[in-house]
Amino acid sequence: MGMGRTGNAAYRYLKSSRNIIAMDSDPAKVLVHQKKGINIFYADAEDQVFWQGLDFGKVEAVILSMNDVEAKMIAAKKLRDAGFNGFIVSHSMHDDEARNIIAAGADQTYLTMAEAGVGIAEHVKQHCFTVKA
Numbered sequence: 001m002g003m004g005r006t007g008n009a010a011y012r013y014l015k016s017s018r019n020i021i022a023m024d025s026d027p028a029k030v031l032v033h034q035k036k037g038i039n040i041f042y043a044d045a046e047d048q049v050f051w052q053g054l055d056f057g058k059v060e061a062v063i064l065s066m067n068d069v070e071a072k073m074i075a076a077k078k079l080r081d082a083g084f085n086g087f088i089v090s091h092s093m094h095d096d097e098a099r100n101i102i103a104a105g106a107d108q109t110y111l112t113m114a115e116a117g118v119g120i121a122e123h124v125k126q127h128c129f130t131v132k133a
Helices: 006-012 027-035 069-081 095-104 112-128
Strands: 022-024 040-042 062-066 089-092 109-112
Touching: 006 022, 022 027, 027 040, 062 069, 069 089, 069 095, 089 095, 095 109, 109 112
Parallel strands: 022 040, 062 089, 089 109
Antiparallel strands: none
């Protein structure tokens, strides 16, 4: 849920290994992505009607990549209230937000900037600190 930079990256990474469905609350963004062949539809996590009668079928996981922390908390809670038992992961910018998203029902959060820092450091480690044969 959410097809900005984070959602797009997650979609591109997973699309070759799984059947992925994307959702976004910006109708213009949905149309642009549909024209690119992305399996996306309009949905607003804060819309009560959206959550009524959802069928999760074979959905294994949900990635919450919306910008708004409140929307991520609402989505995590609504997913759990609707009976979704799969894995919910969300990106977050701050520890306190991450705690609130987990309290709302997410299984895990990804502290975006902290994880990006670790990723950058891993590149340095691999390039500079590996033993050259």
